[in-house]
Amino acid sequence: MFDLSVFSDPQAWVSLLTLTFMEIVLGIDNIIFISIVVNRLDPKDQKRGRTIGLMLALLFRIGLLLSISWIVGLKAPLFHIDIPWADHDFGVTGRDIILFFGGLFLIGKSTTEIHTKLQGEEEAEGTTPQYSTLTRIILQIIVIDIVFSFDSILTAVGLVDNVLIMILAVILAMAVMMAFSGLVSTFVNRNPTIKMLALSFLIMIGVMLVMEAFHKEIEKGYIYFAMFFSLVVELLNMRLRKQAEPVHLRDSRYD
Template sequence: MFDFSVFASAEAWVSLLTLTFMEIVLGIDNIIFISIVVNRLDPAQQKRGRTIGLVLALLIRIGLLMSISWIVGLKDPLFSIDVPWASHDFGVTGRDIILLIGGLFLIGKSTTEIHTKLQGEEEHEGATPTYTSMGRIIVQIVLIDIVFSFDSILTAVGLVDNVLIMILAVILSMGVMLVFSGVVSDFVNRNPTIKMLALSFLIMIGVMLVMESFHKEIEKGYIYFAMFFSLIVELMNMRLRKKSPPVQLRESQYD
């Protein structure tokens, strides 16, 4: 079914390594989302939830790669909408619908998580913690996996034209993410400011998906640079907070 002789050339190995790296970068937002939603599970089930989430992401991406012609076909318009202020009709594709639903879901879910954290609805001293069922968490992970997988697959199609290389890159990248997902999850959930930053990133990615559904492309390099810069600043703040006492706010003279 697959021609493994393609790996006799150095070009194939370079393509595999490049695409694997790209898949890992594009999978960071997926890991962040899984880490946050899995935190609502019983602690004894969280590792299992992360593993199931990433395995499902792997299976979904491989399944989509095996249907590459269908994926490419999703970029063809299903119907058109007459937009008065535009010079031509707006063609709505299957990809647009998926990105719009996924983007709105990501914005809504992240906003709800921020509200819950700031209002303190999860934690009350002496109260018995309530956990979400594994099934409900898996459904959320599958929904967002589908959306992120489309982004990943379309990137792969743009870089490589060999399905075998794409599948191997996805497997390798998911293996790396599976190894480090626990470390990332523990770090995010152990540091409230990092968790807020991660949720803000997810809102930004959700907005980007919504914009793409309306054919307004946003350069992903800008998004990832903003995420990386914000993370570096917060890590520096965390280091400074360990070395010095917290700043005390002055009382207002009008109190």
């Protein structure tokens, strides 16, 4: 079915490594979402929930890669909307619909989690923790996996034209994410400020998806740089809070 001779070309290996790295970067938001919603499960089910969530993400990505012609077809307008102030009709595609509702779901879910955190419902003393069922959490993960899979696959199609390389890159990236998903989940959920920052990232990503649904493309490099910069600042704040004494900056005039 697949031509393995493609790997005799060094460029194929470069493409594989590049795409694997890109898939890992694009999968970070997927891991963050899964880490947060899985925390709603009974502790004994959380590892299982993360594994199922990432395996579903892998299956969705491979399935979409094997249906590239259908993916390309989703970019074709299903119907047009007449906008009075615009000089042309707005063509609504299948991709637009998926991104729009996926973005709204991500915004709504993240906002609900922030509200719960601010109200202190998770830390209420003298109450029995209310855990969600595994089925309910998996359904939420499926919804967001579908949305993030489209973003991931569209990036893959834009970088590589060989389906075998795409599938291998997705499998390798998912293997890396599964290996570190437990550490990421523990770190996010043990640090309230990091969890709040992660939820804010998800709201930003949800807004980006909605804007893309309206054909307003945002350079993802800016989004990921803002996320990285905010994370670094918060890590510095966490380190400062752990120190017994404040850090005093030196003034070179008195050296």
